[in-house]
Amino acid sequence: MAATLKDVARDAGVSVATVSRVLNDSGPVNAETRRRILDVAAGLKYIPNGVARSLITARTNTLGVLLPDLHGEFFSEIIRGIDQKAQQAHFQLLLSSSHYSVEDITTAFRPMRGHIDGLIVMPPDLEADALEQVLPPGLPVVLLSCPPVNSRFYAVDIDNDAGAARMVNYLLNLGHQRIAVITGRKQNRDSTERLEAYRRIMRHRGYYDPGLEIQGDFTERTAVDAVETILGLNPPATAIFALNDAMAVGALSGLRGAGISVPAQMSVCGFDDIPTSRYLNPPLTSVRVPIAQLGAEAMGRLINSVRPGGESFPKWITLQTELIVRESTAPPPI
């Protein structure tokens, strides 16, 4: 049906080798011959068969992306950054999500094998070395939000520690002492790091109380439930630090349901600064994470490492965050 190299060669009266040279700009070709070939190819609407090309070159020009989840703006922003970068470098994107464990990742990777030149993956906490066992030795890999400890992988992550520490200090400086925190799952490294920073600062200032830590899972719903628990605290909390914005949204909602006004009676803040946060009621104080950039940086590194002779990047880069103060936080009620 579709024209092949052979068809073009036949119609142009040359060999397939010559056509291939013209199409790939490899090797010298007579200018006149070149023009004729290009004409014929256009006339035939010839489009190279990428699969055949991949088989012989062992390059697919496709990069894989394995994500744990697809819910919420955080992940769509990551994909947006990844997609943007991939497009401008003319790479294609093979996407797969809902992979929470190394086993999931292993399974999801299987069909990708051979179809991709490299992989971006967001594995559960500290699984870099386990991952190295199950991925092909030569495959370029970039880890998202996971340190490349003991592995040959590249990694891009966020300075969760500094971000969370600044937020807690900001809250403390506002006068809060009872700061409740809603965490993500224990396996979630972003959550763990943010929580550790919270603990360190709270301890340091002498306000640490494990009773202030409520377990969530980074979704709005668990935060709504967490608010109930928090409102039952004694002595009461005066601020809620949700370890991501989705949960801050849930907390705001739960508080509204309970008739608590923010920030007059309770301060609320989040982490990530997803695009929606500035439009919330009240606008959310949060820690800005360059989410799309996180994806873009990962993709940039991956592209670089699948391309021969790219510049050399540091193995591990940590993106900085920024405290964004809006209207959901204020001094505690007196």
Add this chain to the structure above:
Amino acid sequence: MAATLKDVARDAGVSVATVSRVLNDSGPVNAETRRRILDVAAGLKYIPNGVARSLITARTNTLGVLLPDLHGEFFSEIIRGIDQKAQQAHFQLLLSSSHYSVEDITTAFRPMRGHIDGLIVMPPDLEADALEQVLPPGLPVVLLSCPPVNSRFYAVDIDNDAGAARMVNYLLNLGHQRIAVITGRKQNRDSTERLEAYRRIMRHRGYYDPGLEIQGDFTERTAVDAVETILGLNPPATAIFALNDAMAVGALSGLRGAGISVPAQMSVCGFDDIPTSRYLNPPLTSVRVPIAQLGAEAMGRLINSVRPGGESFPKWITLQTELIVRESTAPPPI
């Protein structure tokens, strides 16, 4: 490096044909031979080369997805539905976004050609036939939110008309007469259809006024701006119908900035019912669209049409919506 069919055949003392038969469960093979081959394959950690397989079978087991945008929860929900369905059917996903025009789509499709068995695409308004010109004749295609008029394509869309009509009627029945509407871009068919329904009902009830229509672009930001215009209306509007939820979020934010309370002084409602909407302050009245299902239905149809002998689906399916009344709407102030 990696083991090939030939390696397995050699070590098992059989021909590659037999190994292929075992691995694909095609054709009869002696039980003992089969076991031996499987053992050898496992020992060698053999994984079939998908590219080579694709070249010979002319099937890639990969489906392409071309989306206009990746901002916001609407698109991540669509992708989630698509991905879920693809995974359970063991298809891979090639994703590309930021394609607003038929030209963009044409360009983005080029590198996908040959790599995919079918395509899901969300084209601009009414471009189905233009699209048919630029896509290969045999390629299975499913259109998202675009009628398949004059084309051979499948299509899945939303009953925008009924949804918007119900919302406007609901607002009218609440007592509103001056209902401002914030629209999307003119090329956006979802927006256009919702707007048409709005106009029809407003005309029918005798409250139609073109001055109530404010142009937006489906992002929060334009809705914040639109609110300013709306607040300058004379006679004033008492309700705002944002034609998607992202703009309702923006409207809520703009109103808050202007010190207008919702719904006491102004009712606000949206369309799509993105996951966040129920957690807003106040929780948003909206038209529920089964967003993930939209993606899943499209993928289901695509999978069906690339698989030989699948059941036959109607060419065009329209998903129904549901009015979700929350707390952002109330009777107008007296």
Add this chain to the structure above:
DNA sequence: CTGAAAGCGCTTACAG
């Protein structure tokens, strides 16, 4: 500057 030929790793009639 150009072509004949090998080969990438598979699948699939066709014989036996």
Add this chain to the structure above:
DNA sequence: CTGAAAGCGCTTACAG
């Protein structure tokens, strides 16, 4: 039940 062989559509030394 099994194998030899052709072939999918390309690229790339190797000769000339």
